[in-house]
Amino acid sequence: MQVEDSREAEKQVRTQVAIIGAGPAGLLLGQLLSRAGIDNVILERRDRDYVLSRIRAGVLEQGMVDLLQEAGVSERLGREGLVHDGFSLAFHGVLHRIDLEELTGGRTVTVYGQTEVTRDLVEARQALGRPTIYEAQDVALHDIDSASPRVTFRKDGQLYELACDFIAGCDGYHGVSRASVPAAALHSFERVYPFGWLGVLVDRPPASHELVYAGHERGFALCSMRSAERSRYYIQVPQDERVEDWSDEAFFDELRARLPSETAAAVTPGPSIEKSIAPLRSFVAEPMRFGRLFLAGDAAHIVPPTGAKGLNLAASDIRYLFDALHQHYNEGSDAGLDGYSARALARVWKAERFSWWMTNLLHHFPERDGFDGRIQQAEFDYLKQSRAACTALAENYVGLPY
Ligand code: APR
Ligand code: PHB
Numbered sequence: 001m002q003v004e005d006s007r008e009a010e011k012q013v014r015t016q017v018a019i020i021g022a023g024p025a026g027l028l029l030g031q032l033l034s035r036a037g038i039d040n041v042i043l044e045r046r047d048r049d050y051v052l053s054r055i056r057a058g059v060l061e062q063g064m065v066d067l068l069q070e071a072g073v074s075e076r077l078g079r080e081g082l083v084h085d086g087f088s089l090a091f092h093g094v095l096h097r098i099d100l101e102e103l104t105g106g107r108t109v110t111v112y113g114q115t116e117v118t119r120d121l122v123e124a125r126q127a128l129g130r131p132t133i134y135e136a137q138d139v140a141l142h143d144i145d146s147a148s149p150r151v152t153f154r155k156d157g158q159l160y161e162l163a164c165d166f167i168a169g170c171d172g173y174h175g176v177s178r179a180s181v182p183a184a185a186l187h188s189f190e191r192v193y194p195f196g197w198l199g200v201l202v203d204r205p206p207a208s209h210e211l212v213y214a215g216h217e218r219g220f221a222l223c224s225m226r227s228a229e230r231s232r233y234y235i236q237v238p239q240d241e242r243v244e245d246w247s248d249e250a251f252f253d254e255l256r257a258r259l260p261s262e263t264a265a266a267v268t269p270g271p272s273i274e275k276s277i278a279p280l281r282s283f284v285a286e287p288m289r290f291g292r293l294f295l296a297g298d299a300a301h302i303v304p305p306t307g308a309k310g311l312n313l314a315a316s317d318i319r320y321l322f323d324a325l326h327q328h329y330n331e332g333s334d335a336g337l338d339g340y341s342a343r344a345l346a347r348v349w350k351a352e353r354f355s356w357w358m359t360n361l362l363h364h365f366p367e368r369d370g371f372d373g374r375i376q377q378a379e380f381d382y383l384k385q386s387r388a389a390c391t392a393l394a395e396n397y398v399g400l401p402y
Contacts (some may be wrong), residue, residue: 010152010159015041017325018151018164020139020177022051022132024114025297025314026170027121031071032322034130038329041162042125043136043153045171051134052122055201055274056114058226059084059211059308061399064315065110073120080227081112087397089362090214091380093260097210103387103394111211113226114311141167141180145291165292168321170314172298173283181290191356193280193304195219195363196241197234200251201274206231207259207266213306214259215362215376220306221258223267233267234305236363241277248272280304282356284348287341288317294340296321301348306362307355307397316402317344347400354396 017033019026022044033040044051060068060081068074085101085108101108125132133155142150144167151162169177178186197220206225214221219236226232235255237246248271256264283302288295297314320343324336361379365372383389 010161012161012163013041014163015039016164016329017041017166017168018043018149018162019168019170020141020151021169021171021175021297021299022046022122022134023170023172023297023314024117024121024311025299025318026168027118027125028067028071028315028318029168029170029296029322030130030132031073031121031124031128032318033325034125034128035072036322036326036330038325040130041164042130042132043139043151043162044132044134045136045139047134048122048132052115052119054115054118055199055276057305057308057311058111058113058224058232059312060110060112060117061312061315062107062109063319063399063402064312067315067319068117068120071121071124073124076116076120077110077112080116081110082225082227083108083110084210087211087213088208089380089383090212090216090260090263091377092216094380094384095212095260095263096380096384098390098394098397100394100398103391104398107398109308109398111225117311139171139176141169141177141293144180144293147292149292166325167293169293169295169299170297173302175299177293177299178285178295180293185290187286189282189284189286191282193282193359193363194239194365194367195236196239196277196279197222197305198237198241198243198246198251198277199232199234199275200248200272201226202231202233202270202272203229204231204268204270205229207263207268212259212263213358213362214263215364215380216258217364217373218254218258220363221255223255223259223263231268237277238366239279243275243277246275248275251275278305280306280359282352284345284352286345288344289337289341294321294337296344300344301352303352303355304359305355306358307351309351309355312399313348313351316347319402320344347402350396350400
């Protein structure tokens with residue numbers, strides 16, 4: 001980033017790729033571009049501590065593990081990540097294990113918190129000495145449909161104008177990037193679910209060495225983990241639920257009421273170190289490109305967390321976008337950039353389908369009649385008796401090819 005002559009109103013700065021957002025998508029793109037010698041600046045609205053404190057999901061597809069390896073940020077992941085070769089579904093107290101490794105010919109997932117992925121990427125960027133402008137305010141995109149896009153922002157009261165070749169909108173669902181695309185150029189698709197997930201982080205050993213997804217008439221529950229000493233639990237709650245209405249004791253009582261008895265008996269309650277409610281929605285914005293602006297990650301799509309696809313879709317978007325930018329700068333070809341949106345959306349929609357299917361299979365929809373409950377039971381019974389049904393679930397869970 002060179003600081004050119006400063007005009008009265010604003011400081012002029014320039015880079016090749018302006019990245020909006022220092023979440024997993026923005027940081028991973030920045031890391032890959034920096035290692036390829038492509039200049040980039042990340043503009044982040046929040047401060048560094050906030051970015052590092054966010055608690056999110058924690059299941060990585062092998063494709064994401066491979067990409068983090070390519071980005072040179074997989075050392076701690078290799079040491080601390082937990083490789084899982086299966087997980088269990090539970091339905092009204094009956095457990096059924098999905099043997100991911102056997103059903104997919106050897107493929108697995110890795111349990112490693114998104115918080116840790118973010119920390120590894122932030123520290124790697126710092127080690128490279130690449131610029132991340134934290135607490136960048138009033139970020140605004142300009143001339144995104146021209147050959148000279150610009151981003152203006154305010155930092156410590158000073159107005160800046162960042163000239164660039166491309167803008168990567170990695171600023172999440174509530175970001176400014178998607179909002180900068182003219183409404184007539186964007187087509188959105190959305191499903192909002194009538195419930196949320198109340199999540200608890202607790203420093204107690206997990207109930208099981210593998211994840212347990214439980215469907216129950218009282219509602220969905222999930223037993224996950226961050227390590228052998230730290231557990232992550234979720235229960236489905238009504239859309240308008242307030243986290244302050246849930247004591248730790250009430251949470252663990254409700255969690256155990258929804259689990260098979262052997263799993264419930266293995267839950268070790270403890271004081272929550274984090275407790276929050278996340279809404280559930282399915283969302284896709286098409287196309288994922290407008291002129292020199294490319295959307296990636298949650299800025300372009302949202303999945304309900306039931307399929308553990310949110311972070312993994314951000315990774316596959318970044319795979320495609322990095323390859324396209326690298327091709328532009330190193331081969332002078334824009335084929336990758338021109339094909340980015342269609343290529344990313346093809347994988348996004350398959351993950352949207354899978355996440356929607358897992359959510360419908362495992363959650364209690366209070367407004368639906370008994371027919372829906374029978375369909376859920378039939379789906380679970382079919383999974384218990386059909387290798388083909390389990391294979392379809394397993395190949396989606398480990399991640400479809402990039
Ligand atoms: N200007 C600058 N930064 C912004 C702006 C803005 N106007 N709006 C949002 N941001 C920042 C947010 O503070 C956040 O740090 O953009 C970042 C977006 O990060 P994420 O929301 O984590 O999105 P993404 O990087 O795509 O990662 C997707 O994160 O939220 C989870 O479930 C999601 O696992 C998925 C993953
Ligand atoms: C988590 O550990 O936070 C987690 C795991 C699997 C999911 C969602 C969240 O599907």
